[in-house]
Amino acid sequence: GNSVTQMEGPVTLSEEAFLTINCTYTATGYPSLFWYVQYPGEGLQLLLKATKADDKGSNKGFEATYRKETTSFHLEKGSVQVSDSAVYFCALSGSSNTGKLIFGQGTTLQVKP
């Protein structure tokens, strides 16, 4: 079945450091891929998405490229801020159009001043 695997956290960085959070997936067909962010005490918000191979999703300085050959969708940001501290979830939506999302386990990011 479909699944998503993220790198384990927590990830602790200093402000302005480069961020990479790894995400790999297993899926049949052609899934869509997403990154969601959960700030403390809040629900999840869509950060970015990519719907087909080689698409690059980007938002708020974050980027991720849909790599079908490596079944990956790694999240990157060139210079993190304290306000980026949150839990980040990689997710996929299968090609069956049910709308169901399969989530990774989440990666906690803590950015220190």
Add this chain to the structure above:
Amino acid sequence: DADVTQTPRNRITKTGKRIMLECSQTKGHDRMYWYRQDPGLGLRLIYYSFDVKDINKGEISDGYSVSRQAQAKFSLSLESAIPNQTALYFCATSAEGTGGYEQYFGPGTRLTVT
């Protein structure tokens, strides 16, 4: 005002009690979902509904039931709560035709079963 609201935000209940978590949305979306979040496990789908008459089990539906009272309302019930149902519960919506691409989440309900 929030587009997806959940009540209550926090609840402590005892083993064996019946409890209902409520979700309302003003986004006009057809599809609604209930997830639970556990540390280290991400979010797992409990139930989902494509419209008032179309309700489907997710991957972890045992011990839960749902009711879609209207397009805008989707409730999750625990008929007899047990401690391993202690978790953070999220409701989400998405619009038909988008393939579920963008789900919009409520703020969550933190449930503790003692």
